Amino acid sequence: MSNAVVTLRKGAGRTLKQGGPWIYDNEIESIMGSFEDGDIVLVHDFDGYPLGRGFINRNSKLTVRMMTRNCDTEVDEAFIHMRVQNAWEYRKKVMDDISSCRVIFGEADFLPGIVVDKFADVLVVESLALGIDRFKVMIVDILKELMEKDGIHIRGVYERSDAKVREQEGMERRKGFIGEPFDTKVEIVENGVRYYVDVKDGQKTGFFLDQKYNRRAVAKLCKGARVLDCFTHTGSFALNAGIAGAKHVTGVDASELGVAQARENAALNGLEDRVEFICEDVFDLLPRLEKQGEKYDVVILDPPAFTKSRSSIKKAVKGYREINLRGMKLVKDGGYLATCSCSHFMDQELFTKTIGQAAQNVHKRLRQVEFRTQAPDHPILWGAGDSYYLKFYVFQVCGEK
Structure with missing residues (x-):
């Protein structure tokens, strides 16, 4: 524990005072006292008012990450x-x-x-x-x-x-x-579906737990349905649809490893006859399916984050608009579209607007079934903007008639 004191510039620390957890390098006026990067330091406002304790790292633009708002609390x-x-x-x-x-x-x-x-x-x-x-x-x-x-x-x-x-x-x-x-x-079980999770080489920590209740919400629409699950990763939405009694499910992902794991998971659940997986780029596949006149009762779009910075938002909007536009075209009139964004930078307002533009472009009317976010084991802390990242819509897609 260091007794070094980080003092903010006058007018700085607005997000911190609204409940945010970080102090950026350009918000700091001075650092007094001896410390090593990684140490816990005291944080004061420009006028000496105590704001709490956090750990410091001058290598990072997020120079201080707050641990407590009480300067008298020992972080032990x-x-x-x-x-x-x-x-x-x-x-x-x-x-x-x-x-x-x-x-x-x-x-x-x-x-x-x-x-x-x-x-x-x-x-x-x-x-x-x-x-x-x-x-x-x-x-x-x-x-x-x-x-x-x-x-x-x-x-x-x-x-x-x-x-x-x-x-x-x-x-x-x-x-x-x-x-x-x-x-x-x-091996894990979620919503009654069995999966093998590769904690050593799978994406992130091995499996995306945040969509747990969203998978369940979509599953109830899939009984007796023909389903297309895009960006299926290791098959989670597809397998939930299969367990719920879908007539046939096609899961698509560009990762050969992901598709191999998805097939293994289908076999684990005895769903190989009704749930198939193909390794393809979704952006290439959707226009081809449209040309072939394919139609589905339910289309699920669960893409990776198309943007991880503010600088690439325009490109991301284009990507989200494209897949939603293509997805809507593949939904039977009166069928359902589940669509989401897991990018913190693609906020709810922009994501909603982008879906609306896609619907307008293909002359579809959307009837919102529900709007959801991440499961509550991924809590959203107000003031910590990046903790709210998953936006998830379910729509009924209606034609012009």
Whole structure:
């Protein structure tokens, strides 16, 4: 613990005072006292008013990430235990199934820079900030202890701190076991669907838990339906449709690894006869299906983030408009379109406007069934804009008649 003091410039720290968790490099007037990058420092407003404590890293544009708004609070093992326990108790309260869920969601759980996902009896950790990296093993140990008290034995922990953003923190990418090695192919059950999760080589931490309830919402529309699931990844929406009784489902993804895993998951659920997967670029496939006169009862669009920065929003809008336009054309009159964006920079207003433009361009009327966001194990912290990233619409698509 350092007693160094970071003082903000006059007029700076507006987002911090609205509940935001970060102080940017250009908001700082001075740093007084001795410290090392990664240390906990005191934060004062320009006039000396205490704003809390956070950890500092001068290698990052996010120079201070706040841990507490109380300058008198020591960020020690007792403090970390309190934060981790609060996160776990919250999941037990808001989720109807904690067999697989996000246990810690960084800033939204007041533990900035760290994500922990639970897949059955395995934890996967992603640590993206220097200060929190020092607490990583402590956080894991506390979680294991808390879960053991609830009768949940964790057989292994795997670290997936291999994102490029670590380099911006002056850290090396890291991937490997925390503790004893174990079989990294993990079987989970979500919404009654079985999956193999590859925690070692799968995308991000191995599986996207945030769409859990959205998959369930779409599944109920798929009974007896012909379904097209675009950007299927490891087949999650497609398999939910299959389990719900779809007549036939086609899942599409450009990743051969993803498609291979999706086929394996279909076999695991005994759905190979009704759920097929093809490896193709969705942008190439949709126009071809349209030319062939194909029509579906339900079309699902779950693309990766088309933009990860403000500078590429225009290009992203074009991509979202294109796939939604093509998707609507492939929906039978009176059928359903599920469409989403997982980019924080594509905000709800812009995403809604883009879908509306696509509908106008293809002369379709949209009847909104529901609007959803990420599952509550990925809480949205007001003031921390990037914690709200998933926008999910279900529409009935109606023609001109």
